Amino acid sequence: MRERTISADEVRRTARLARLALEETEIERMALELGRVIAYVDRLRELELQPTEALPEVKDDLTGIVPDGPAEGRLRDDEPEECLERERVLAAAPASSAGQFVVPRVIDA
Numbered sequence: 001m002r003e004r005t006i007s008a009d010e011v012r013r014t015a016r017l018a019r020l021a022l023e024e025t026e027i028e029r030m031a032l033e034l035g036r037v038i039a040y041v042d043r044l045r046e047l048e049l050q051p052t053e054a055l056p057e058v059k060d061d062l063t064g065i066v067p068d069g070p071a072e073g074r075l076r077d078d079e080p081e082e083c084l085e086r087e088r089v090l091a092a093a094p095a096s097s098a099g100q101f102v103v104p105r106v107i108d109a
Contacts, residue, residue: 004038006031 011030015022022030086099095102 004035004042006035006038010034 008027008031011022011027011034014034015030090096090099090101093101
């Protein structure tokens with residue numbers, strides 16, 4: 001796969017259009033990565049793809065999902081069942097507190 005060369009100015013312009021704040025130290029790395037992405041897209045464009053026929057609907061397997069579908073199919077009816085015991089579920093969790101799961105913070109407040 002032949003990489004395309006993307007200039008630092010093209011990266012800056014693309015970043016500005018995408019409203020991305022890139023540090024100067026990131027510009028060169030992004031130029032390489034964008035060049036690889038564009039080269040891959042160019043490679044995909046070279047593929048000779050023929051149109052294919054649409055698949056027929058498989059209503060027998062989609063009971064309750066496809067409007068006006070068959071009354072019977074492979075999917076079971078949605079019936080309420082007993083819940084798992086809270087203590088048992090929390091005992092299997094890596095961390096819990098006050099009856100709830102404790103998870104790592106992913107968003108800084």
